[in-house]
Amino acid sequence: MHAWIPGRRGAEPIVMAEVDRPRPSPDEVVVSVEAYSINRGETFLLEAPPPAWRPGKDVAGTVVRAAVDGGPEVGRRVVAHPEQGGWAQEVAVPVGKVAVLPDTVTTTTAAALPLAGLTALRMIRALGPLAGRRILLTGASGGVGHYFTELAAGQGALVTAVVSTPQRGRRLIERGATELVDDVEKAEGSFDVVAESVGGSTFPAAFSRLHPRGLFLWFGQASRTPPTMDFFDWRGGASATLRKFSYVDSDIPDGEDLATLVRLVAAGRLHAEIGRVESWRKTPELVRALVAREIRGNAVLTVD
Ligand SMILES: NC(=O)c1ccc[n+]([C@@H]2O[C@H](COP(=O)([O-])OP(=O)(O)OC[C@H]3O[C@@H](n4cnc5c(N)ncnc54)[C@H](OP(=O)(O)O)[C@@H]3O)[C@@H](O)[C@H]2O)c1
Known part of the structure; x- marks a missing residue:
């Protein structure tokens, strides 16, 4: 089968490239990939790829081989969050990292969900009750x-983006942000929460x-x-809590949270923002565009 693999240095x-088809473990399904999305973290990894690593953590498609241990049957449409290797015609994914799609959610939309959606959902969970709280979000x-x-x-x-x-x-703004600023220095007032990802x-x-x-x-x-911080900068957050956040640190399995995201999308309460959809042949071009901050939301590639 065909897959994208890291190129030679320089x-x-x-x-x-032509690669072997996946050889699934008993707890893995094989998904015929119809669409996948690109994440910024994967573009970082492409600069210095780990040995034997292939990109691709966000996929949607159809199960072509069921797991020995259960999970979705052959023919079910799914969204999945493999460890790697999803920029390919097929990928093996543990059943615990897969959610079944209803007919109303397309594979193009679903492919934009896993990493970004899981991160956002788990950030919300980490913050606790949000009604009436002011949030400043960078890299929005x-x-x-x-x-x-x-x-x-x-x-x-109340989200300032x-x-x-x-x-x-x-x-x-359409999705509910209260205000936009084009520079964090222009954000006015005091915020209960700051969610920061620019550095x-x-x-x-x-x-x-x-x-x-x-x-x-x-x-x-x-x-x-x-970032560099000065303890004696007393402009704000004098006695604040700083939490380093990783979406991987979750007591709820990926599959369950993916199912939650899919339910929210199906109910019209969550929307994928897909800045560009292209044939997977254009993956290198979209990687470059994402790095250059030219894509709003997610970039999705369809496997034709
Ligand atoms: N902690 C975790 O578990 C976790 C999980 C997933 C992602 N992440 C991180 O969360 C951040 C957002 O992820 P994402 O998938 O939403 O990324 P993304 O789609 O690439 O968005 C990042 C945004 O940051 C803004 N930005 C500001 N300054 C930038 C700069 N110097 N270089 C590049 N972008 C800059 C850009 O928006 P403007 O051009 O509009 O400023 C860009 O759209 C990334 O840093 C990613 O690595 C963390």
Whole structure:
């Protein structure tokens, strides 16, 4: 079968190659991939790929081989969150990382759900009750930002979204964001929660907007620049809590949370923001576009 694999150093970051079909463990289904999405974290890994690693954590398609241990049968449409290898015609996925799709949710929409959706859902869970709380969200125009904004606003939070241009924030307003700012320094007032994923100078600037006993959720570093903090910067968050967040740290299995995301989408309470949909042959082009901040929300590739 065909799959995208990391390219040679100094050449194209990924190349299409002929690889072996998946050999599933007893607890794995094999999914014929119809669509997948690209995550920023995967673009980082492509710069220095681990040995034998292949990209692809977000897929949707049809089960072509059931697991020995149960789970969805052959022919069921599913969304899945494999460890790797999903930018391919087929991928093996543990049944605990798969959710069945209703007819109303397309594979293109579903492919945009796993990593970004799981992260947003688990961030919401980490924050506790949100009604009436003010949240400052940086890097808001990406995949995580759109889901997080809609889920938080749906619970009554007031979300201030930091985006580079009004165009990149347009849908965030439709999904319930209270206001947009194009620079974190322009965010006014005191925030109960800051959710930060850009790093560099954005980190301390966002921290300084915190309520004295606010919560700072640190969930990424899209700029690749580690933040520097000054203890004696008393502008905000004087006695705040700083939590480093990883979506992997969850007591609820991926499959269950994927099913929750699918239910919310089917009910019209959560929307995938898919900035671009292209044939999977254009994967290298979309990787470049994502890195260059040209894609709002998620980029989805369809396997033809
Ligand atoms: N902790 C976890 O468990 C976890 C899980 C998934 C993702 N993440 C991280 O969460 C962040 C958001 O993920 P995502 O999938 O939503 O990413 P994404 O779609 O690439 O969005 C990231 C956004 O950050 C903004 N940004 C601001 N400064 C940037 C810079 N210097 N370089 C690149 N982007 C910049 C961009 O929006 P503007 O151009 O509008 O500013 C971009 O749309 C990423 O850092 C990702 O690595 C963390």
